[in-house]
Amino acid sequence: MASVAEQTPAVLVSTPQGLAGRLQREGDYVFSFDPAAGEQAAPALGMPRRLKPYVHKSLHPVFQMNLPEGYVLEQLRQRLAKTTGIDPLLLLTVVGSQAPIGRLRFAAEGPVQASTAPQGESLADLLASKGSRDLFARLVDTYLMRSGLSGVQPKVLVPEIPTGLPAGEFKAALATSELIVKSGLGEFPGLAVNEFFCMTVVKRAGIPVPEFFLSEDGELFIMRRFDRPGGKRILGFEDMLVLAGRDADQKYVGSYSLALKLLHHYCSPEHWAAARQQLFDMVALSCILGNGDAHLKNFGVLYEDVTGAVAMAPAYDIVCTKLYIPEDNLALELVGNRSFFAARQGLLDFGNRCDIPKAKVKTRLIELASTALRTLDDLAPLVEKLPGLDEIIRREAHRYLETFQ
Structure with missing residues (x-):
């Protein structure tokens, strides 16, 4: 019987700038650049063009980013169980051939099979x-x-x-x-x-x-989707887990300071000040809104190609998880602590690491808490559909106002 590696075809990885290279499994996962690939066609910021292949024991983080999780993965598992199964490389060619998040496209090496045009929805x-x-x-x-x-x-x-x-x-x-x-x-x-x-x-x-x-x-x-501005340009996107070179199961391992360091390393100088302020604001609002799922995959960067400017991606996937898990904690460490209760002091220290003056940090926290309260009032008929949401956020927002006003 043939091994899984023998049954799995190599995968061609393409970008808007051309074919990047070939991904295959030889015990480990191996990505090799196509001889004709230019520097702009590199698949990730941390994978610049080189002659030596990139070898990873599991699928390379930037390719893992395009694999589904949770509900979508389970639905695919049921649909593909009797055909291709859920081998990572084959799965990439299934969900990554048309419109995955980011600029990469994946196709099985060999004859190209015609795909049905999407129907579309209004x-x-x-x-x-x-x-x-x-x-x-x-x-x-x-x-x-x-x-x-x-x-x-x-x-x-x-x-x-x-x-x-x-x-x-x-x-x-x-x-x-x-x-x-x-x-x-x-x-x-x-x-x-x-x-x-x-x-x-x-x-x-x-x-x-x-x-x-x-x-x-x-x-x-x-x-x-924010990686298709105007519906025409195709932007590269990488989350913090990819930038850190980590596997998908490590998204809760680390700190918001790690995200800050990664932004500092990868963001272009002209975008650095905006990125660190945005990161601080997103972490602060996660604390105020009771969002315990702001992990490394929920922050990222955007770029045209790997040789161009890199900026922080817009905010996404922000919810009040404490509504469902009352004792929830922060997804990542905030200056050594994951407690929502300790976050007020932690945000002062984190603001300092973001090069934001202490007085401005306090003013911004008051602004963010006040914005949450005003939105509760403005969207009251909607918020009333979720018993407990108003109480959770109003209580936390008032704590910030009492602390910093």
């Missing part, structure tokens, strides 16, 4: 749906095989039909945008409302965010 129809659970099931069934999305939350990547274009004509047109559609299903009741509220606070605080929406029945959170 954003207006998605938002107006009155049966979002049934709709989400249909979206998963239709678009599962193109959804290379990490994270455990149920989500699917859906092409958006351009405004004014009949659905039947979509195949002949270029997609102007793609939508990430999320649902809490039964495991996390009200998760779409939760994320919409938290992301609204983030947006009102002046932190860059992708465009996002909530369906009329409150069951679906929909976000435009």
Whole structure:
């Protein structure tokens, strides 16, 4: 019987700048650059072009980033069990051939098989749906095989039909945008409302965010992907776990100071000041909003190609996890501690590490807490759908105001 390595074809890794190289398994995972690949075609910031292959015991972190997790992985496992299985390389060619997050594309070496053009969905129809659970099931069934999305939350990547274009004509047109559609299903009741509220606070605080929406029945959170500005440019994206060179199962290992060091190392000088302020704001709001899932995969950077400018990516995946796990802690260490209670002092120290003056840190924390409170008032009818959310965030926000005013 042939070994798994013998059964698994090599994978061709491509970028908008051309073919990068060949990924295969020879005991370890081996990525070798194509002889004709230029420097701009390198697959990751930490993998510049070189003659010597990159060898990793597990799949290289930048390629792991494109593998699905949680709900999406389980759905793929069920669908592929009798055919290709869930071998990592084969899985990459399934979910990474059309529209994975970032600039990489993956294809099995050999004859190219024709793929069916995506059907596409109207954003207006998605938002107006009155049966979002049934709709989400249909979206998963239709678009599962193109959804290379990490994270455990149920989500699917859906092409958006351009405004004014009949659905039947979509195949002949270029997609102007793609939508990430999320649902809490039964495991996390009200998760779409939760994320919409938290992301609204983030947006009102002046932190860059992708465009996002909530369906009329409150069951679906929909976000435009931020690595396709204008629906045409294809940007590279790498999360902090990739930048740290770590495997996906280590996303809760480390600290926010590590994220700061990685940003300092990889961000272009002209973007460094904005990046460190944004990181501080995102960590601070995670503390105020009770978000215990701000791990290394929930921060990242964007770039045109590996030789160009690198900036911090917009904020995403921010929810109040304490609504579901009352005793939750921070996902990463904040100056040596993961306690939400200790975070107020920790943020003063972290602000100093971000080169933000102490007085400005206090002023900013007051601004962020006040923004959360105003948003609770402004979105009160929506927040009332989630019993406990108002109490959790209002209590924490007032603690920050009492401490720093």
